[in-house]
Amino acid sequence: MRVFLTGATGFIGSAIVKELLKAGHHPIGLARNDAAVQKLEAAGVEVHNGHLEDLESIKRGAAKADAVIHTGFIHDFTDFKKYCEVDRSVIEAMGEVVKGPIVVASGTALIARGTVTTELDQPVVSADLLPRVATEEAVAAVVARGGNASLVRLTPTVHGNGDQGFIPIIINAAKTRGAAFYIGEGQNRWPAVHRDDAARLFVLAMEQSTPGAIYHAVAEEGITTKELAGVMAKHLDMPLKSITAEEAGASMGFFGIMWSMDQPSSSKITQEKLGWQPKEIGLIADMEANYFK
16 A cells, blocks of 8 residues: 555654555655655655645645555644644544545553553543643544544553653653652553554554554553663662652653653553554663663
8 A cells, every 4th residue: 555654754653664665565754854855765765745734735645645644743842732733633634635544643641540541441531631632533533524544542652772752751851860760659650662563553553444443552551660760770870769740740841740640551452453462672671771871
C-alpha cells in the first residue's frame, strides 16, 4: 500500500518507515523543512512537502495514499490546547479524503485512573478539561461518518535509541536538582514500550484495519517511578529522594504532573486481536545499557 505518514522523521515515525519498507509498503513522508526532506530521501521515502497547520497540504498528501499513519504532533506546551485542536483538524481533514485505513497515535495517559487500564477504557473527561482528548474525539467523528479510523495508544515512555522523551527529561531534571527523585512513596506505575515494537504495531493496525478499533502499544504494564529513579541515582551517582507532587509541578510543570501519575496499562486485547508480541529490550535494561553513556 501507499501510506501517507505524518511524523515520518520523528522518533517513532522513523521506526515506522523502516517497518513499512520491510513489509513492502510505499511510505510517503510529510516533510516541513529541508532537513526532513533530506532525511526522508536518504531513507528512500517519497517526500510530500507540507506541515500540520496547512490542512490543504495534509489533504493533498493523504489523497496520494491508500492508507494513513498519523504520528505527527506539534509538541509546543506553551499553547497545548491550540495544538491539540490542530491535531483534531488534521485527523478530520484526512478523514475527508482517505477511504482506506487511518491509524492515529494517541496515549494511554489519557485514560489513567490508578488501575490497569485496557483498550476498552475511554477518557473520563472531555477535551475542554484534557485537551489531548481531541485526538480520540476526532477519530470517533471520522468513524461516525463512515471512515476507517483507529487508534494506537502509546505509553508515555516510548524508549530506544534517540529517545528525547520523558525519561531523558526526568534524567536532566535529576541532574539539575542534584538528586534522582520520585513522588511520595514512588509506587505510581508507568507503562513502557520500545519504539521498534510500537512501530510494528502501527503497521499491523493498518494492515488489519478495523474502524473504531483501539490498540495499546504496551510492552510493560507498569514500572514504579521509584524503581526508575533508582536506576538514575545509581548511574548518575547521586542521592535518591522523595519529593511532593507540588514540588514536582512547581519545578517541572506538565512533566512533573506526569511523573506523579499512576497509569499502568495492558495490551492483552491488542496482542490477541493482532498477534502483536513485544520482543525488544525492556525499559530498565535499555536505561542501564544506553541512557547514561
